[in-house]
Amino acid sequence: DAGITQSPRHKVTETGTPVTLRCHQTENHRYMYWYRQDPGHGLRLIHYSYGVKDTDKGEVSDGYSVSRSKTEDFLLTLESATSSQTSVYFCAISGDRDRDSYGYTFGSGTRLTVV
Amino acid sequence: SQQGEEDPQALSIQEGENATMNCSYKTSINNLQWYRQNSGRGLVHLILIRSNEREKHSGRLRVTLDTSKKSSSLLITASRAADTASYFCAAGHQGAQKLVFGQGTRLTINP
Numbered sequence: 001d002a003g004i005t006q007s008p009r010h011k012v013t014e015t016g017t018p019v020t021l022r023c024h025q026t027e028n029h030r031y032m033y034w035y036r037q038d039p040g041h042g043l044r045l046i047h048y049s050y051g052v053k054d055t056d057k058g059e060v061s062d063g064y065s066v067s068r069s070k071t072e073d074f075l076l077t078l079e080s081a082t083s084s085q086t087s088v089y090f091c092a093i094s095g096d097r098d099r100d101s102y103g104y105t106f107g108s109g110t111r112l113t114v115v
Numbered sequence: 116s117q118q119g120e121e122d123p124q125a126l127s128i129q130e131g132e133n134a135t136m137n138c139s140y141k142t143s144i145n146n147l148q149w150y151r152q153n154s155g156r157g158l159v160h161l162i163l164i165r166s167n168e169r170e171k172h173s174g175r176l177r178v179t180l181d182t183s184k185k186s187s188s189l190l191i192t193a194s195r196a197a198d199t200a201s202y203f204c205a206a207g208h209q210g211a212q213k214l215v216f217g218q219g220t221r222l223t224i225n226p
Contacts, residue, residue, distance in 0.1 A: 033213060042203065042218035043158075058213065090157055103148045103160035103205075104214065 003027040006091050006107035013114055019078040021110050023091030025071075031094045032074040033104070034058075034066065036087040043090065049074055081114045088112070121204060121217040129225050134191045136220040138204030139184075146207040147180055147187045148214065151200045158203060161189075194224045 004025045013019050023032060033048040035058075045058030047066040055066050063085060065077045078085055088111050092104040122137045140147070146165045150158040164171045164180045164187065171178045177190040191198055201221045205214040 035216075040218065043216040045213055045215075048213050092158075103150070103163050104158075105160070106150075106157035108157045109155075 004091065004093055004105055004107045006089075006110050008110060009108065010111045011113070013081050013112070015082060015114055016080050019081050019112065021076045021089055021091075021112070023074045023076070023093075023107060025074075025093045027093060027095070027105070028071060029093040029095040029105075030071075032068065033092040033094075034064075034074070034076045035090045035092065036060065037090060037109075038087050046076065046089075078112075081112075083114050086112060086114045121202075121220050123220060124218070125221045125223070127223040127225060128194060130194060130196055132194055134194050134198070134222055134224075136189045136202055136204075136222070138187045138189070138217050140187075140204075140206040140208075140215070140217075141185065142206075142208055144182070144206045144208055147178075148205045148207065149176075149178060149187075149189050150203045150205060150216075152203065152219070153200045161202075191222075194222075196224050196226055198222060199224045 007022045031050055034046040035043040037043050044060045046060055046064050047058055049055045049068040067075045088109050090109050091107040094104045120139050128134055144166050146163050148163045149161045151161055152158045162173045162176055162178050164178050175192045180187045201219045203219045204217045207214055
């Protein structure tokens with residue numbers, strides 16, 4: 001998707017290991033979000049950021065941490081991966097204007113499998 | 116949870132027919148948005164309707180909003196095979212900086 005990339009696209013990891021997913025944007029947008037998507041649950045917000053070093057929790061933040069040291073990068077870390085964190089993770093971005101006018105732009109997702 | 120509900124969960128129609136999907140939400144909103152997701156891909160923003168608007172059009176899409184019932188509907192007219200996807204509503208709640216998504220409607224257009 002234009003202006004936003006997620007890496008890796010796919011990852012398999014073992015239970016108990018730390019995992020970091022990266023979201024990179026070239027739009028200079030203020031807001032960045034991490035969602036997870038699971039069957040029967042739709043998209044649920046994990047964490048979001050409203051500026052460099054400014055982050056807040058979403059509805060399913062337990063077991064996850066985030067960092068944003070630069071406007072363009074938002075990292076999601078699973079501190080000790082569990083099987084319940086097997087999911088598809090999406091990053092999204094929006095600017096101040098976009099939140100009220102144009103919506104979010106989503107990345108292509110990271111499919112994470114914890115074995 | 117503030118998560119809304121979408122109805123139906125799955126919809127299968129013939130090409131050329133109209134498709135209607137409904138969304139309900141729980142608390143006051145600034146706007147209501149609709150997104151499409153093709154299999155294995157990220158979500159794509161389709162249309163946004165503000166809380167002071169009742170109806171909005173974009174091409175073959177028509178969105179309505181009834182804030183008294185806390186509900187919205189998405190109508191896709193003259194459906195095409197390429198419209199096959201999952202459709203999600205997302206509520207932009209007042210005082211919040213984040214969207215709350217519904218669970219989605221899986222739409223299948225049969226040729």
